[in-house]
Amino acid sequence: MAAHAQDRPVEVSIASQPLRTAVLDFGLQAGVTIDAAGSERCGPSRGVHGRLSVDAALSRLTLGTHCTASRVGAGVWRIVRLAPTAPAATRSRPAPEPSVPTLLDEVVVTAARSDRLLLSRAPYGLSSLDGLTLERAGVTDLEGVSARVAGLTVTNLGPGRDKLFIRGMAEGPVAGQAQALIGLYLDDVRLTYDAPDPSLRLADIERVEVLRGPQGALYGAGSMGGVVQVVTRAPDLTGFYGRATAEAGRTAGGSSGQAAELMINLPLLQNRLAARLIGYDETVGGYVDDTALDLKNSGDMRRQGLRLSALWRVAQAWTLRTGILAQTIDVDDSQYATLGPNAPYERRRGLSEPSRNDLDGAWISVDGDLGWARLRASSSVQSHGLDVRYDATPSAAVFGLTGAAALDQADDLSAAVHEMRLNGDIGDRLSWSAGLFFSEYTHNRTIAVSDGQGGPPVLLQHRRDHVDEAALFGDAVYALGDNLKITAGARLFRVGVEHRSETSGAPGSFEGDDDLIGVAPRLVVEYDRGPLVFYALATEGYRGPGFNAGTVGAGARQPFRAVRSDEIVAGEVGVRFSLLDGRLRGRGAAFLDRWRDIQSDRFDERGLPFTANLGDGRNRGIEGEVEWRVGSWTLDGHAVVNDPELTHPDPGFALGSDSRLPAVADFSVQGGLAHEARLAQATVRSELRLGYVGPTDIALSPTSIAASAGYLTSQMVVDAEFGRWGVRASVDNLFNRDDDTFSFGNPFYASGDISTPQRPITGRVALTARF
Numbered sequence: 001m002a003a004h005a006q007d008r009p010v011e012v013s014i015a016s017q018p019l020r021t022a023v024l025d026f027g028l029q030a031g032v033t034i035d036a037a038g039s040e041r042c043g044p045s046r047g048v049h050g051r052l053s054v055d056a057a058l059s060r061l062t063l064g065t066h067c068t069a070s071r072v073g074a075g076v077w078r079i080v081r082l083a084p085t086a087p088a089a090t091r092s093r094p095a096p097e098p099s100v101p102t103l104l105d106e107v108v109v110t111a112a113r114s115d116r117l118l119l120s121r122a123p124y125g126l127s128s129l130d131g132l133t134l135e136r137a138g139v140t141d142l143e144g145v146s147a148r149v150a151g152l153t154v155t156n157l158g159p160g161r162d163k164l165f166i167r168g169m170a171e172g173p174v175a176g177q178a179q180a181l182i183g184l185y186l187d188d189v190r191l192t193y194d195a196p197d198p199s200l201r202l203a204d205i206e207r208v209e210v211l212r213g214p215q216g217a218l219y220g221a222g223s224m225g226g227v228v229q230v231v232t233r234a235p236d237l238t239g240f241y242g243r244a245t246a247e248a249g250r251t252a253g254g255s256s257g258q259a260a261e262l263m264i265n266l267p268l269l270q271n272r273l274a275a276r277l278i279g280y281d282e283t284v285g286g287y288v289d290d291t292a293l294d295l296k297n298s299g300d301m302r303r304q305g306l307r308l309s310a311l312w313r314v315a316q317a318w319t320l321r322t323g324i325l326a327q328t329i330d331v332d333d334s335q336y337a338t339l340g341p342n343a344p345y346e347r348r349r350g351l352s353e354p355s356r357n358d359l360d361g362a363w364i365s366v367d368g369d370l371g372w373a374r375l376r377a378s379s380s381v382q383s384h385g386l387d388v389r390y391d392a393t394p395s396a397a398v399f400g401l402t403g404a405a406a407l408d409q410a411d412d413l414s415a416a417v418h419e420m421r422l423n424g425d426i427g428d429r430l431s432w433s434a435g436l437f438f439s440e441y442t443h444n445r446t447i448a449v450s451d452g453q454g455g456p457p458v459l460l461q462h463r464r465d466h467v468d469e470a471a472l473f474g475d476a477v478y479a480l481g482d483n484l485k486i487t488a489g490a491r492l493f494r495v496g497v498e499h500r501s502e503t504s505g506a507p508g509s510f511e512g513d514d515d516l517i518g519v520a521p522r523l524v525v526e527y528d529r530g531p532l533v534f535y536a537l538a539t540e541g542y543r544g545p546g547f548n549a550g551t552v553g554a555g556a557r558q559p560f561r562a563v564r565s566d567e568i569v570a571g572e573v574g575v576r577f578s579l580l581d582g583r584l585r586g587r588g589a590a591f592l593d594r595w596r597d598i599q600s601d602r603f604d605e606r607g608l609p610f611t612a613n614l615g616d617g618r619n620r621g622i623e624g625e626v627e628w629r630v631g632s633w634t635l636d637g638h639a640v641v642n643d644p645e646l647t648h649p650d651p652g653f654a655l656g657s658d659s660r661l662p663a664v665a666d667f668s669v670q671g672g673l674a675h676e677a678r679l680a681q682a683t684v685r686s687e688l689r690l691g692y693v694g695p696t697d698i699a700l701s702p703t704s705i706a707a708s709a710g711y712l713t714s715q716m717v718v719d720a721e722f723g724r725w726g727v728r729a730s731v732d733n734l735f736n737r738d739d740d741t742f743s744f745g746n747p748f749y750a751s752g753d754i755s756t757p758q759r760p761i762t763g764r765v766a767l768t769a770r771f
Contacts, residue, residue: 011051017681018723019045019065023079024683026061028632028676030054034069035078042067042081066238076582081238110188111209111229113218113421113433120578123485123526123535125151125167125212125226125589127625131205131233136685136719138247138730138764140201140259140282142208142228147691147713148672149210150623150638152228153664156741156756159199159284159301160329160357161388166212166226168619168642169568169593170664173698173744176601176609177443177465178563179543183215183223186230186325188419189363189380193222193441193467195413198359198384200327201305204243204263204278206231213591214541214568216520217491220437220471224541224568234321235274235311236265242771249764252736253345255285255297259766271313278307287760288335292348298333317369322362329357336745336756344738344757350393350404351452353746358385373424384413392449392748395607399449399458406452407607407748412444433489434474441467447608461608463501463549470494475522487524493517495544495565503550514545516565533576542567543599548610558653559602559610566597566613586626593619598646598661602653603747615650617661619643637671664742665694665710682722689715696742698751706751711739711758726768736761 010030014022020036022045027034032054043065048057058069058077069077109119109128119128127149139145142164146152153165155173163175164182171181175196184191191198202208208230215223242264249257259282267274286299309323332354338347361382368375387410396405421435443465448457475489495516502509524537546563553559574589598614621642628635644661670691677684691713698706714734720727743756 009051009053010057012057013049014045014047014061017045017047019043019062019067019079021681021683021721021723022047022061023058023069024676024721025678026057028678028683030057031631033076033629034058035072035076038081039067039079042079081236109209110231111185111211111227114423120576120585121528121533122576123487123524123533123574124537125572125574125587125591125623127210127587129208129210131202131207131231134202134205134208136728137687137715137717138728138766140203141199142197142202145202145208145210145228147670147689147715148636148638150625151212151640151668152210153668153693153742154197156335156743157196157745158299158331158335158355159303160196160331160386161355162197162199164197164225164228165664166210167591167593167623167640168621168644168661168664168666169225169595170644170661171598171600171614172602173742174601174603174609174747176611177445177546177548178599178601178611179222181222181225183219183227184230185227187232187321187323187363188229188365188378189361189382190222190415190417190439191359191361191382192384193413193415194443195384195386195411196357198327198357199303199329200230200325200359201261201280201282201303202230203261203280203305203307204233204276206233212589213537213570213572214539214593216493216541216567217473217475217489217522217539220439220473220491220493220520221469221495221543224543224566232307232309233276235276235309237267237271237274237311237313239265240267241265243768244771245766245768247764247766249284249762251285251287251762252760253297254287254760254762255300257282257284257764259283268310273310273312275308275310278305280305286333286335287345288333288337289346290333290349290352291339291346292350293352295333295352298352299331299335300333301329301331303327303329315368319367320364321367322364324360324362326360327358329355331355334745336743336754338749338753338755340753341755344755345760349391349749351389351391351406353389353391355388356386358383360384370422373422375420375422377420379416379418381416382414384411384415386411386413389452390607390746390748391452392607394748398606401449401451401458404452406450408448408450409609410446413442415439415441429479430476432474432476435472437469437471437473439467439469441469443467457504459504461501461503461550463499465546466498467544468496469544483528485524485526485528487522487526489522491520493520493542495542497545497547499547499549501547501549510547510549510561512547512562514547514562516542516544518542531578534573535575536571536573538569538571540567540569546599546611550608550610553652556652558612558650559604560613560652563599563611564597564613566595566599568593568595570594583629584626586624588622588624590622591620595619597650607747609747612653613650614653614655615646616648617644617646619645619661632676634674634676635671636674637669639667639669641667660697665696665708667694668692670713679720680722682720684718684720686719687715687717689713693742698742698744706744706754708740708742711741712737713758724770726770728764728766728768730764732762732764733758733760 020039247259261280305327334353363380365378392405449459471493473491570593578585623640625638672689674687696708717730738757740755745754
């Protein structure tokens with residue numbers, strides 16, 4: 001029936017109004033699905049009345065708006081901006097259609113390093129979330145994203161200090177010198193190396209893509225668990241417009257918060273050059289009391305940021321894009337508790353624990369058509385500063401102090417990344433890609449232990465690590481028939497490490513260097529049967545070697561001076577489906593990962609950080625995601641069941657025979673129910689989300705194990721749009737749960753005395769104006 005929706009006449013009555021609300025109203029009256037995300041830059045609609053076919057009605061609705069309705073499936077349309085017409089004397093071919101958010105199955109995803117891959121045909125464990133959906137739900141960071149995709153875990157140490165894990169492949173909650181397991185990217189620019197998630201605010205985002213499994217062949221070192229790519233909205237060459245949002249929130253038993261966000265799109269040269277500016281200032285109130293320090297509602301966070309990008313159409317087939325970003329996060333205290341379940345939001349400590357996270361970066365990329373191949377070249381530079389204090393009072397005597405003690409850690413990170421990639425076709429059956437990659441990364445870290453009151457440090461450690469990586473990579477996709485394809489690729493790489501460190505009280509300084517040379521292969525077989533895409537793949541990920549500073553372990557006990565490289569070899573079989581005229585769609589997969597010489601950041605018996613090799617492990621599991629649309633209702637859900645295990649512990653840091661990986665939960669399940677309706681002059685969307693993350697054990701050392709008994713997540717959102725205005729109300733943690741989440745808190749306190757509770761029930765209201 002939906003397949004003939006464009007032919008059957010419908011009775012509609014749509015008044016003159018902004019195109020965005022007009023097409024949403026029309027979709028409800030006609031019983032069809034319309035993606036209106038691209039209508040933000042369209043002119044107002046004159047409306048339509050009468051009994052018309054869907055195609056005819058949409059044609060009249062979009063007349064004179066500089067936009068059109070494009071049918072992308074049975075009973076499914078999207079609104080796109082019409083490409084500007086070039087002068088006849090210079091026009092050689094139609095201008096390319098601007099990229100706009102679309103229905104998820106029709107999105108061209110880029111995390112798989114392809115410019116032509118539709119999500120609905122992707123033979124990978126790949127998910128994509130539309131930026132408009134995230135905006136409507138008030139999602140501003142990756143913690144909110146993790147509630148909407150299968151297998152993504154975000155720890156809860158605090159803003160700017162969390163780690164990301166995918167599919168149970170975790171080596172512990174501490175962010176230290178070991179390279180991150182998950183590659184985090186903003187428009188193909190890597191944001192982290194061994195730093196935690198910088199909690200970049202998801203402002204003016206086109207979509208977020210999550211690519212699971214090791215991606216060494218595509219992304220190189222530091223993508224062993226997968227890739228999270230944030231795709232921003234590109235500057236628009238065709239019109240001036242903007243959006244401003246103000247938000248206020250309150251946490252039960254905690255402090256209030258507020259946020260302001262502004263986006264401006266500014267054409268500078270007609271149809272040639274445009275800029276896009278995003279700025280924000282956000283405060284989130286704290287909710288933990290410290291009875292020893294007489295602090296109420298500690299843990300306030302302030303996040304401020306600016307992002308400016310420019311797009312220049314150099315020629316008909318060539319574009320240049322550049323941008324800068326800057327973000328600062330200030331947190332006045334950590335968010336764990338120590339007084340047990342009867343006082344879940346209280347603690348007693350000797351010192352408060354402020355932290356700061358500063359991220360700055362700039363990038364430039366060039367895309368063009370060489371005729372025989374498509375070229376993309378990009379360069380980026382960034383700096384990342386992190387400062388954090390731990391209350392070390394329980395170990396004061398170990399460092400020769402009486403009373404309070406503090407460990408202050410300052411990290412200064414800088415990176416430069418350059419890549420050139422070519423894509424082309426040979427005949428109708430073979431497509432190929434090849435490229436060069438080079439990166440340089442420097443990490444300076446200072447650790448100081450003192451009385452925390454301004455006294456001189458009793459222990460001082462400086463270390464500098466310089467890592468460079470060079471790679472040659474490529475792959476080929478060959479169509480064996482109309483339905484069967486095979487992809488084979490590899491990355492030839494070298495990772496070099498140089499280390500220098502000095503520690504007071506230790507015997508002198510240490511200097512060392514090491515490297516890793518290897519090949520990371522990838523093989524994918526896919527069988528496309530229209531509504532079903534079956535696939536099987538094998539791939540590999542790796543991290544380079546490293547060194548530990550300071551005192552090493554006695555005999556054969558860790559920490560060792562040298563840290564061995566580690567690698568993951570993984571296999572996956574899966575299916576992606578779109579059934580019932582696209583109303584039921586989703587994906588499922590079974591996976592097996594084998595992990596050798598697991599690197600993990602740990603703390604020694606004094607509470608000082610080091611990197612250990614835990615031994616060998618493996619993980620196996622199944623996961624699924626599904627979405628079902630019925631009229632104005634949408635039901636979605638996802639689940640992961642896995643079995644992460646340390647199969648061969650390293651004898652120098654034995655966590656026990658056949659023990660769990662220092663791990664995420666064995667299972668998690670989450671789902672949501674959304675409804676869209678037209679009330680008076682407003683389009684109203686309501687959403688309820690519930691989730692459960694299962695029990696988790698965190699093996700911090702051979703003698704210290706923390707545990708989370710599992711926790712329930714919940715959210716309700718109501719979003720209304722009328723004309724150029726929008727209002728959103730949301731409530732998080734509906735049942736006011738105080739369950740302990742996945743975090744370690746403080747290395748100087750016994751793990752059994754620390755819990756990191758969920759934020760109490762929190763309400764937020766936001767008002768948006770478009771101009």
